[in-house]
Amino acid sequence: MSAMPIAARRAVPGFLREMFASENRFITLIAVLAALGGFLFGYDTGVVGGAAPYIEKSLDTGTFGESWVVGSLLLGAIVGAFASGKLADLLSRKWTKFVAGTIYTAAALGSALAPTVETLCAARFVLGLAVGTASFVAPMYISEHSPARLRGGMTAFNQFMITFGILVAYLADYALSGFSHNWRWMFGFGAVPGICLAVAMVFVPHTPRWLVQRGREDEARSVLARSRPEDDIDDEIDGIREASRSQHAFRFRQLLGPRLRMLLLVGVGMAMFQQVLGINTVIYFGATILKFAGYTTSTSVYEAVYLGIINMVGAFAAMLLLDKVGRRPLMITGTAGNVLTLIGLGWFFHMSSGFQHANPSVALGLIMAYLLFFEISLGPIFWVMIAEIYPLRSRAKAMAAATMVNWTFNFLVSYFFLQMTTDISKAGTFWLYAGLGVAAVAFFSWKLPETKDRSLEDIERQVRGAA
Numbered sequence: 002m003s004a005m006p007i008a009a010r011r012a013v014p015g016f017l018r019e020m021f022a023s024e025n026r027f028i029t030l031i032a033v034l035a036a037l038g039g040f041l042f043g044y045d046t047g048v049v050g051g052a053a054p055y056i057e058k059s060l061d062t063g064t065f066g067e068s069w070v071v072g073s074l075l076l077g078a079i080v081g082a083f084a085s086g087k088l089a090d091l092l093s094r095k096w097t098k099f100v101a102g103t104i105y106t107a108a109a110l111g112s113a114l115a116p117t118v119e120t121l122c123a124a125r126f127v128l129g130l131a132v133g134t135a136s137f138v139a140p141m142y143i144s145e146h147s148p149a150r151l152r153g154g155m156t157a158f159n160q161f162m163i164t165f166g167i168l169v170a171y172l173a174d175y176a177l178s179g180f181s182h183n184w185r186w187m188f189g190f191g192a193v194p195g196i197c198l199a200v201a202m203v204f205v206p207h208t209p210r211w212l213v214q215r216g217r218e219d220e221a222r223s224v225l226a227r228s229r230p231e232d233d234i235d236d237e238i239d240g241i242r243e244a245s246r247s248q249h250a251f252r253f254r255q256l257l258g259p260r261l262r263m264l265l266l267v268g269v270g271m272a273m274f275q276q277v278l279g280i281n282t283v284i285y286f287g288a289t290i291l292k293f294a295g296y297t298t299s300t301s302v303y304e305a306v307y308l309g310i311i312n313m314v315g316a317f318a319a320m321l322l323l324d325k326v327g328r329r330p331l332m333i334t335g336t337a338g339n340v341l342t343l344i345g346l347g348w349f350f351h352m353s354s355g356f357q358h359a360n361p362s363v364a365l366g367l368i369m370a371y372l373l374f375f376e377i378s379l380g381p382i383f384w385v386m387i388a389e390i391y392p393l394r395s396r397a398k399a400m401a402a403a404t405m406v407n408w409t410f411n412f413l414v415s416y417f418f419l420q421m422t423t424d425i426s427k428a429g430t431f432w433l434y435a436g437l438g439v440a441a442v443a444f445f446s447w448k449l450p451e452t453k454d455r456s457l458e459d460i461e462r463q464v465r466g467a468a
């Protein structure tokens with residue numbers, strides 16, 4: 002970076018400059034490796050929509066079986082999130098991610114080779130265990146390593162990798178669409194990033210927060226020394242030590258105690274709203290929605306790739322903005338933008354089919370705007386903030402609880418979407434999501450704290466003070 006001319010350096014947004022600055026290279030490397038977990042999450046989210054029709058033909062699943070090929074992964078993710086709330090404390094964040102990478106690899110190969118729809122659903126359930134785990138342990142791992150001033154952008158890098166995984170999955174679906182047994186290749190490819198994640202986790206260090214909690218302060222000090230100025234290390238260790246004072250194991254039910262109840266509500270509220278505005282109806286059924294809007298089957302698959310690109314652009318913008326603008330303003334503005342685009346989509350589907358077929362690009366434009374708004378707000382901020390707002394002792398379990406709620410609503414919304422478009426019409430479905438979006442904006446304006454620029458321990462001190 003220093004070799005760059007000053008004018009060129011000024012043109013690079015602040016966060017990117019920081020990301021590649023020599024003193025932050027260690028944190029950046031760690032974020033990139035940990036975010037392979039985000040890639041797996043995104044790849045699996047994106048691939049199944051394109052694979053499902055071929056599985057239907059090849060294994061003769063019927064519509065019911067097809068829904069379960071999608072749903073089994075989501076159920077696995079709910080169970081995986083629950084189980085890894087304990088594992089992340091006992092085994093460490095690092096080794097929990099290693100286990101997730103290993104299980105993911107085995108289950109990706111298992112899905113690719115499945116002889117029947119039942120074995121395929123079983124393999125995808127196991128895959129879900131790994132995805133549910135990686136979905137929150139990756140942001141927790143990055144967040145616990147990062148200095149306060151870069152934490153938002155670094156943790157949001159995981160969301161960027163989710164969107165990258167989704168795009169790669171769309172491209173794989175597109176590229177393989179002419180081959181027989183292509184769905185096996187689509188699933189099998191997931192083993193590659195799975196192995197990369199497992200191997201990478203062998204080489205990365207534990208987070209300083211987990212080390213101090215285990216009484217391994219010397220190791221924590223040497224991890225911090227790789228990314229913090231010498232003079233700051235003692236203060237940071239003192240802060241973490243104070244935060245992890247209690248020796249008692251933390252239990253799930255303590256989340257309902259007076260100190261954490263409100264924060265649990267914030268995490269669970271974000272988890273639910275992230276899904277009930279319908280993001281995964283676009284991610285899973287994007288091509289179908291475009292077909293509803295008047296695109297032909299072949300162009301709608303092609304346009305879905307554009308949606309994947311826009312999704313990534315939004316996530317990239319969030320990385321640059323989170324530590325500058327702050328979480329609260331982005332969350333509120335982005336969600337309000339989602340409400341407007343959902344109202345617009347409802348209006349589009351309310352118009353005559355003649356109008357729709359003459360103007361399908363209006364729907365495409367609205368969906369693109371919807372994705373951009375989601376990716377600068379609910380997409381990354383939910384994951385960034387559940388890794389920030391909970392005190393260290395309760396962090397893994399509270400994040401697991403919020404993550405379980407997220408996957409549960411992911412399952413419900415995507416499972417019922419197509420049925421809802423017939424029961425209450427397409428317009429009614431998008432207007433319902435918009436109504437829930439209005440509730441989300443009110444909830445965030447009322448309850449969402451600002452965590453920008455504050456250390457995790459500083460946030461914890463405030464929680465304790467408020468209690």
Ligand code: BGC
Pocket residue numbers: 046160163164167275280281284312379380381384407411
């Ligand atoms: C959500 C996923 C969604 C993805 C889209 C994530 O933050 O949790 O459900 O598929 O964003 O980019």
